[in-house]
Amino acid sequence: MSGALGPAAVVLRIAQLPVTMVITPPPPLTVRIDAFEYGCCRTPPAVGETVNGTLSAYPTLVDRSPVQVTSWDRDRGLIAFDGGVAQRKPSDANPLDQPVGLWLSWHSGEMPGVEATGTVTSVSQIYLGSATDPTAGEILQPVERVERFPEALLTPAGAFEPSGAVVTLTDLVLVEPTPQQIADYRAEQAIAQRTIHITAPRGISVPQFPTVGNGSPSTSTTPRRSTALPVMAGQQHEGSPARTS
Incomplete structure (x- = not known):
């Protein structure tokens, strides 16, 4: 009798164990938004508001929030990094060999990309020491909302010109393009050529x-x-x- 009850008792104890599910949300993501994005369309980004657009990866400097790229799907035009994915043109250089930063855009063209939606938890106005020389330095000025057309920032080193925004996003949702969307786009491009x-x-x-x-x-x-x-x-x-x- 004890032999027959043993397995049943074990099953009963397992059924009574508490079940705990740990869901890890994606980490906050820092992206840049060019000034022309909100200079003509939509409202400038502000803390607490939701923004959405296409997430793309471009070469950047090592001191400007590069992401750690873990893989590159050149055929699909996508990179993977710690916390998500972003669009990267197949014709661009290998992102594993250079610093890569993220830009959010709502003027990304017809190519299917990674659609990103998130809540702004912090935002800074970018001021560049030189609009033509990206190595001339930049100043990030924290604000509640970026101005659409801010004035230049006067410093002892000279005037720094406004140049977009840096925002941190949480509650992030990223949607990759499907293989069918990519195939349809390439077919349309082939016809256009x-x-x-x-x-x-x-x-x-x-x-x-x-x-x-x-x-x-x-x-x-x-x-x-x-x-x-x-x-x-x-x-x-x-x-x-x-x-x-």
Whole structure:
């Protein structure tokens, strides 16, 4: 009897053990935002507010909050670092061999990237000693909200010009582009590289250009009417006849 109850007693004790789940939130992330981002669109970043945009990695100086890159997926155009991922163009130099910093942008173009959303816990206005020489030094001035068009900062060393903001983000959510989004973008780019845009006066016949590349025919030619001038505009894809209307 004791042999039959032994396993049951063990199962009972395991079932009664408290279960504790420890969820570690991502660490705070320091990013830079160029002044033109909020100079034309949206409001300047401020403490306590939520910001979102595309997170990209670019070369930086060793004293300007570089991240520790752990891997680089060149084919997908992504880097991994302690705490997240960011976009990195496949044509750029190896981020494992140089200091890399993070920039947040809402003018990132059509290429699918890493969408980032976070809460601003601190923000500083950047002032550069020289707009053309990044090694001339910078001053970070903590503020509650960055001014859209701040004045130059006067110092004993001279005037430092405003140049964007440094923000620290928490409650971070990062969304990578899917493989399908990347494949669709590359397919669109391939078509665009094989497309010739032609503008000619109305009634002029546009000749067909010789086929280049692999000679694969296109399935469509898209004529369009110019609204600015009395001319006709159209586009010719590789291997297809040009048409206007």
